[in-house]
Amino acid sequence: MAKLSLRAVQKLTCKKRDAWWTVALVDPVATRMLIVMARFDFITPNRVTWAALFIGLGSAGFFLKGDTQSLVIGAALYHLSFILDCIDGKLARLKGNGTVFGGWLDYVFDRIRVLFCALALMGGQYLRTEDERFLLAALAVVFLDMLRYVDALQIYKMRMSMRAKIEKVTQEQREAELAAQASR
Structure with a gap:
């Protein structure tokens, strides 16, 4: 892969709209890591997705311990897993080798x-304190995360459906214009 500048990689890989956390604390690190990782052919988007999963599960192990040091290490690992989760999509966009399976794998592993991580974080705190509110918090986090993605999927399906309809109408208009020009 040809050497690209940081600005070029940002332009090619960063989403137009993203959460403030991603824009401020993830993209700057992820883009720099991407520049290095993209040089190696053996680093694929799916392998980065797998790495994000395993590091995320490692963070869950630290969260479950529940002590302060383990929580800090778990948080750092979770953040790294999130950075890798962003890199997999950026790498696919940069190299143009994204697949439907890769998108599905990313979604499921997320x-x-x-x-x-939610169950381990809240479960670890429950085990330390025996306060049931931590179990309710875990359920709330999991529910809200699932709800967020269900809504996002519905919105995505609607947008894709509308886009397909617009493209169909546009294509029909072009064909009609070409037919009208040909008949003159």
């Missing part, structure tokens, strides 16, 4: 990572 849900698994959030589920395990």
